[in-house]
Amino acid sequence: MEFFKLRHKNLKTILIIVILLSIFFSFNSHVEAKEKTVELNADKIIYDDLSGTASAEGNAVLKYGDVMIFAERIDYDDESGKVIASSLPDVGVTLRNRNQAIRGDRLLYDINTTEGVMYGAKTTVVIDGKPVFVYGDNLEAIPYEIAVERKLISDKGSFSGDYVIKWDNVSITTCVLDHPHYRLEAKRFIFTPGHRVVVKRPRLYLGEKYVFTYPFDYIINVERDRSIKAAIFPYASYQSSKGTGVGFSGPITWDSGGLSIGTMYWTDIGFEWNVALEQKLGNSFSFYGELDYSWDRMWEEKKYRPDLSLRFQQPFWYAQLNWRRNQYLEIQKHADYQYRGEVDTEPEFLIGTPWRKEGAGWYRFSAMWGSYKASTINDSGVEEVDPWTGRLKVTTEGYVESNAGPITPFLNINASMMFYDDDDSMRQDVIRAIFGLRYNLGSIKLGTAYARNWASGESPMRWDAEFDSERIYQMFEIPLGKYLSFNIIGGYDLNASFLEEINYTLRYINDCMLWELTYRNDRNSGGENKIFFRIGFTGTSIEFISDKIFNPFISPVPKK
Numbered sequence: 001m002e003f004f005k006l007r008h009k010n011l012k013t014i015l016i017i018v019i020l021l022s023i024f025f026s027f028n029s030h031v032e033a034k035e036k037t038v039e040l041n042a043d044k045i046i047y048d049d050l051s052g053t054a055s056a057e058g059n060a061v062l063k064y065g066d067v068m069i070f071a072e073r074i075d076y077d078d079e080s081g082k083v084i085a086s087s088l089p090d091v092g093v094t095l096r097n098r099n100q101a102i103r104g105d106r107l108l109y110d111i112n113t114t115e116g117v118m119y120g121a122k123t124t125v126v127i128d129g130k131p132v133f134v135y136g137d138n139l140e141a142i143p144y145e146i147a148v149e150r151k152l153i154s155d156k157g158s159f160s161g162d163y164v165i166k167w168d169n170v171s172i173t174t175c176v177l178d179h180p181h182y183r184l185e186a187k188r189f190i191f192t193p194g195h196r197v198v199v200k201r202p203r204l205y206l207g208e209k210y211v212f213t214y215p216f217d218y219i220i221n222v223e224r225d226r227s228i229k230a231a232i233f234p235y236a237s238y239q240s241s242k243g244t245g246v247g248f249s250g251p252i253t254w255d256s257g258g259l260s261i262g263t264m265y266w267t268d269i270g271f272e273w274n275v276a277l278e279q280k281l282g283n284s285f286s287f288y289g290e291l292d293y294s295w296d297r298m299w300e301e302k303k304y305r306p307d308l309s310l311r312f313q314q315p316f317w318y319a320q321l322n323w324r325r326n327q328y329l330e331i332q333k334h335a336d337y338q339y340r341g342e343v344d345t346e347p348e349f350l351i352g353t354p355w356r357k358e359g360a361g362w363y364r365f366s367a368m369w370g371s372y373k374a375s376t377i378n379d380s381g382v383e384e385v386d387p388w389t390g391r392l393k394v395t396t397e398g399y400v401e402s403n404a405g406p407i408t409p410f411l412n413i414n415a416s417m418m419f420y421d422d423d424d425s426m427r428q429d430v431i432r433a434i435f436g437l438r439y440n441l442g443s444i445k446l447g448t449a450y451a452r453n454w455a456s457g458e459s460p461m462r463w464d465a466e467f468d469s470e471r472i473y474q475m476f477e478i479p480l481g482k483y484l485s486f487n488i489i490g491g492y493d494l495n496a497s498f499l500e501e502i503n504y505t506l507r508y509i510n511d512c513m514l515w516e517l518t519y520r521n522d523r524n525s526g527g528e529n530k531i532f533f534r535i536g537f538t539g540t541s542i543e544f545i546s547d548k549i550f551n552p553f554i555s556p557v558p559k560k
Contacts, residue, residue, distance in 0.1 A: 039062070168188050182207075242267075261275055376462065420459065445475075
């Protein structure tokens with residue numbers, strides 16, 4: 001094995017990241033420009049002192065900093081900084097940076113401009129322990145300024161020093177099969193590392209059958225959690241008060257924000273729609289505005305429901321200012337009473353922390369002050385309007401679980417103190433706790449949870465009033481085959497000695513996809529029965545869900 005070293009100045013390391021939806025790895029140029037050593041190894045190396053070029057053949061490896069290139073042949077020009085790597089089709093070229101790697105048929109890389117093109121690019125990324133396979137034609141790394149000149153991206157909200165990734169004819173799947181159960185295809189996606197991905201009208205295939213083309217460019221903003229989220233499927237649902245509904249939503253986004261537009265048609269009430277806008281204002285501030293036109297069962301009519309928020313975000317805390325009108329609430333206070341009404345908020349100020357990990361547990365804090373006015377209709381059909389009332393609410397939340405053995409115990413606890421500015425200076429305290437176990441009985445997955453509310457004091461607002469309660473939840477997940485299972489979650493009210501809800505879910509999950517059909521039987525007074533779907537891609541965060549149920553067996557903390 002022959003070996004020699006070359007010297008080159010003002011080089012930048014490239015970290016390759018490719019993201020589609022929530023799957024990513026990218027090029028990153030944030031490395032100090034300084035003199036580094038280029039190492040070239042191969043079975044055979046020919047170096048021309050006059051021209052400053054080197055040709056390496058047979059198990060060739062070029063190393064520069066954290067970047068390594070593996071190929072059958074590597075040609076390197078020390079003067080121009082150009083690298084050409086090629087291999088036989090069944091061998092390929094690999095470009096690796098630390099733990100990330102991308103493979104292809106041929107690589108062109110200019111270390112002076114830090115631009116590169118990988119032909120026939122493909123990679124495997126492990127997300128949550130599952131491999132995600134990404135294939136495509138030419139992957140190109142382009143400096144931000146050049147990408148703006150080529151009109152691949154807008155220069156609005158320019159991110160200094162960033163690279164833009166352009167990858168043509170991309171196919172993504174989590175299936176390990178030669179003929180995957182599903183795949184997403186797009187003619188192109190463009191990624192600004194650390195900021196966002198633009199996927200050009202992705203197409204969904206189930207097996208070899210084309211199913212659906214998303215009518216917009218699908219865009220993910222990577223740098224922060226987004227309030228605007230749009231399904232890439234049409235969706236369907238059933239509610240006993242509205243009938244059967246079908247709908248669709250889609251985003252229109254830009255570098256610093258986005259607009260989501262959605263609509264739903266119900267057989268019994270007609271159309272509902274929603275428009276949501278999010279706009280980043282500098283590095284720490286963002287604005288969120290939503291206008292919802294929707295039906296409520298109390299007034300049996302549709303109303304406009306505006307919702308505005310200004311958010312200030314820091315790594316260890318955040319603050320938010322909210323304003324709302326006609327917010328419709330349905331809150332099951334106990335088995336015999338469901339509060340239905342509308343609440344106006346003017347204003348509401350919230351300060352809090354994200355979930356923080358400590359040992360085997362997590363915790364977070366929040367404090368909220370707001371002024372509220374509520375309206376409802378009493379049993380005689382007369383509308384009642386509560387006066388504006390101020391409330392200070394201080395909350396501490398904690399979650400802990402243990403995975404040491406076959407039984408997983410967990411505890412979810414929430415404690416709040418609420419102070420009101422009414423004439424009687426009322427106060428209300430509430431502690432909510434859920435203690436549960438997740439365990440197996442042979443091939444059957446089970447869960448048992450005890451949920452308890454301790455409430456003291458009283459509130460001048462009916463929508464805000466808390467009550468003592470005790471419930472037992474039991475979960476069964478019974479396998480019906482290799483991929484099919486049937487899930488039941490029931491909730492029993494111990495105070496009322498009443499089975500208040502049963503949720504039935506038929507779930508099909510394989511190495512690639514998740515399909516769920518859920519029927520919610522709400523047996524409470526005023527409850528509403530529902531049927532809805534969930535579809536997701538295993539190993540990704542891509543999913544469609546038209547509704548959800550309360551599931552005490554799911555951890556409230558974010559997955560890491």
